[in-house]
Amino acid sequence: MTDLPFPTHASYLSVKEVAELFRVCPKTERRWISAGVLPATRLGRDWRISRNDLRALAAGRSNPGLAHVL
Amino acid sequence: MTDLPFPTHASYLSVKEVAELFRVCPKTERRWISAGVLPATRLGRDWRISRNDLRALAAGRSNPGLAHVL
DNA sequence: CCGCATTAGGGTAATTAGGGCT
């Protein structure tokens, strides 16, 4: 049911994909990257976010629901 | 047939959306989050509630109908 | 090399979180 906006086996996600998953504006996500809150790698012009770093971002505390998705 | 206040396939919901679903003030819901009654993930400034957690909560409260919708 | 499509980045208005009070 709750389809992921990216392949389940993907290790690196685009800004757009992460934005869709968490329902935030891509711009906000780029702000997090600029602020160093969300680690990301620049590939050419755009950004790639690693799944592990994404977990770390949201899993500051216990997040049962997060494990199901990431 | 009841329209949900959020996209059908969304994995994460905003406080506002869940508040509309339960028909409570967003502030009340944030209090539930603070109290640990409702698991949630903080992304930047905002909170996101996992759909799975919401299902679990509904099921735990013997609310099969709601759990089905979620 | 040119045009098309997509993403990044800037500025501004709107929304949210949190505290105090009822």
Add this chain to the structure above:
DNA sequence: AATGTCCTAATTACCCTAATGC
């Protein structure tokens, strides 16, 4: 004790244009 309303500060979303890659 718990919920809802009012208020403020900070963050976010929407608008646009420029830049990059294909």
